[in-house]
Amino acid sequence: MLGLEKKDFRLLLIVIGLTMLAPFLLNPFPEGSEMAQFNAGYPDLMQRFVIFGIFAIGFNILFGLTGYLSFGHAAFLGAGSYGAVWMFKLLSMNVLPAIAISVVIAGLFSLLIGYISLRRSGIYFSILTLAFAQMSFALAYSVLTPITGGETGLQLALDDPRIFGVSQTATGNIPVPALFGLEMRSSFEWEVGAWLFTFNTGYYLAALFMILAFYMSIRIFRSPFGMMLRAIKSNQTRMSYTGLNAKPYTLAAFVISGMYAGLAGGLMASMDPLAGAERMQWTASGEVVLMTILGGAGTLIGPVLGAGMIKYFENIFSKINETILHGWFAFLPDGLENFVVAMIYPFIGKGWHLTLGIVFMLVVIFLPGGLVQGGQKIAALFKRSKPEDAKPNATEPAE
Amino acid sequence: MGLLEVKGINKRFGGLQALGDVNLSVAEGSLHAIIGPNGAGKSTLLNVLVGKLIPDSGSVSFDGQSVLGRKPHEINQMGISRVFQTPEIFSDLSVFENVMIPCFAKRDGAFRMHAIESIFAEKGIQAQADAILDDVNMLEKKDMLASSLSRGDKRRLEMAMCLVQDPKLLLLDEPTAGMARADTENTINLLKDIREKRGITMAIIEHDMNVVFSLAERITVLAQGTPLVEDTPDNIKGHPKVREAYLGEAQV
Numbered sequence: 001m002l003g004l005e006k007k008d009f010r011l012l013l014i015v016i017g018l019t020m021l022a023p024f025l026l027n028p029f030p031e032g033s034e035m036a037q038f039n040a041g042y043p044d045l046m047q048r049f050v051i052f053g054i055f056a057i058g059f060n061i062l063f064g065l066t067g068y069l070s071f072g073h074a075a076f077l078g079a080g081s082y083g084a085v086w087m088f089k090l091l092s093m094n095v096l097p098a099i100a101i102s103v104v105i106a107g108l109f110s111l112l113i114g115y116i117s118l119r120r121s122g123i124y125f126s127i128l129t130l131a132f133a134q135m136s137f138a139l140a141y142s143v144l145t146p147i148t149g150g151e152t153g154l155q156l157a158l159d160d161p162r163i164f165g166v167s168q169t170a171t172g173n174i175p176v177p178a179l180f181g182l183e184m185r186s187s188f189e190w191e192v193g194a195w196l197f198t199f200n201t202g203y204y205l206a207a208l209f210m211i212l213a214f215y216m217s218i219r220i221f222r223s224p225f226g227m228m229l230r231a232i233k234s235n236q237t238r239m240s241y242t243g244l245n246a247k248p249y250t251l252a253a254f255v256i257s258g259m260y261a262g263l264a265g266g267l268m269a270s271m272d273p274l275a276g277a278e279r280m281q282w283t284a285s286g287e288v289v290l291m292t293i294l295g296g297a298g299t300l301i302g303p304v305l306g307a308g309m310i311k312y313f314e315n316i317f318s319k320i321n322e323t324i325l326h327g328w329f330a331f332l333p334d335g336l337e338n339f340v341v342a343m344i345y346p347f348i349g350k351g352w353h354l355t356l357g358i359v360f361m362l363v364v365i366f367l368p369g370g371l372v373q374g375g376q377k378i379a380a381l382f383k384r385s386k387p388e389d390a391k392p393n394a395t396e397p398a399e
Numbered sequence: 400m401g402l403l404e405v406k407g408i409n410k411r412f413g414g415l416q417a418l419g420d421v422n423l424s425v426a427e428g429s430l431h432a433i434i435g436p437n438g439a440g441k442s443t444l445l446n447v448l449v450g451k452l453i454p455d456s457g458s459v460s461f462d463g464q465s466v467l468g469r470k471p472h473e474i475n476q477m478g479i480s481r482v483f484q485t486p487e488i489f490s491d492l493s494v495f496e497n498v499m500i501p502c503f504a505k506r507d508g509a510f511r512m513h514a515i516e517s518i519f520a521e522k523g524i525q526a527q528a529d530a531i532l533d534d535v536n537m538l539e540k541k542d543m544l545a546s547s548l549s550r551g552d553k554r555r556l557e558m559a560m561c562l563v564q565d566p567k568l569l570l571l572d573e574p575t576a577g578m579a580r581a582d583t584e585n586t587i588n589l590l591k592d593i594r595e596k597r598g599i600t601m602a603i604i605e606h607d608m609n610v611v612f613s614l615a616e617r618i619t620v621l622a623q624g625t626p627l628v629e630d631t632p633d634n635i636k637g638h639p640k641v642r643e644a645y646l647g648e649a650q651v
Binding site for chain 1: 449470471472473475476480481483487488489490491492496499500501503504505507508509510511512513514515516517518519520521560564
């Protein structure tokens, strides 16, 4: 189906199902209940899930397949965002040209940085990409202020000279990004009993792009090109003595993943039309590395899971504060309650990084294949009766 | 003129003259062995032939074209394949994928952006890969991960990866180094078999006299970076200069 093997097609269907039903799946708890704070089905977060999913899928094409660890991919995401906002300012509020230009800009930018950085491999490559990304960040933050808006970031204004469309709406507001009149921020809310489900236009557009991105990544993984990339990771000596030039292959992978990052950046700007230099910072580059490794580098679905997990932690775990904790443990005697809260407190709220760090360490030590490997281990437990397909490795390619 | 012509190669590493005025001619269709004691410059010579090292002076031509200054992948595309002392294979890939990759390299050249086509649709390449695995008796292991193969099988796989490209010249760098007796015999038989079936020109660097004398048709003896003699195995065995430089210490 669609040029995919049965197994891959099933995976694609699962991803389509999950993304389309996300407003339900992420809102399992009734509105107003104790557990409602664990609901992730609000537009802003759902958009982030899929956008960072795209970012991680693209990163995985470079890191998961070729093993080249780029520490500067946020630069392409940032460049894409700036490109998109400029399109909103100059051309029109339609998101399609904005997204297209963000992919093109990120592609060209990654071609330049990749061409130089790929002269080295291993840690030197990582450092080169990191240096380039930090340079881009510094430039965007200061020198290039006329283009990037500097510290405040690039925003829309009431006097933007938009070629197609108006500078301001009839009511004197800045127009919002839309897809042929369908506003990105518009949502349809559906109340079912105590539950409230939100269907957001922007989310569904981003989700469609993620499905497309995921489909493309399956095709790349299963193509001769993808096989060459894995060959590069495995043995570069044999690669060159087999008559293959590793450099254009890695560069192509670098540019493709840069374009994925640009797509993510363009979508981010389409959801909320502003772009800031902090999107290019090294912490943002590091985050996508974490997502990919946490989910399972070199696996198809892993990066999406990793992105979802990190964004969930960042947005949900960080919201739990001391008062909520006290509420949970109110049934305990006072002294004990305070003790338990004091023990848990460092791991929640602003301390969510600590929890994430621990989870990350556990995954890297016990599940080097990431969450995907964890899933496979669990699946293997249930399938004990058929031990012949207890293959421990999902990064296992192509067959 | 030979398929491979090496003329007046010099290579110094600092104060060490690794190769001094080396001339070598490998005739098309022959199996040429290069032997010599440790440090004679055999591996240096091989690295020059495959483009890994650039000599200080001299020329290397293959099939009428100069090899010097070309990158290893370009030299491979000219038709020279190399088997390494320790098998260089794609350990993280399956045996089948290991042999598919050289098929793609042969068909599509050093780089092609075939990112959308599916591997599963490449029936021609798959048939080629199946055929070569059948030739080296590894067809039943095609789905195994290459890293899980035995050492002898890794050698076979590497050989298959070279052969599937149908090279004009196959360079072998001590193909039996560190092997058990049985594996060595297997490798000799494999090479003999390849010679009979395909008639590929081979240049082999080897330490093991047993291997050399049971395979080679011509032998060049290197000592301290210069060729001493080049002759047939029978003449080499009795050659006084060779005995002095090399065979005196080995059992023949």
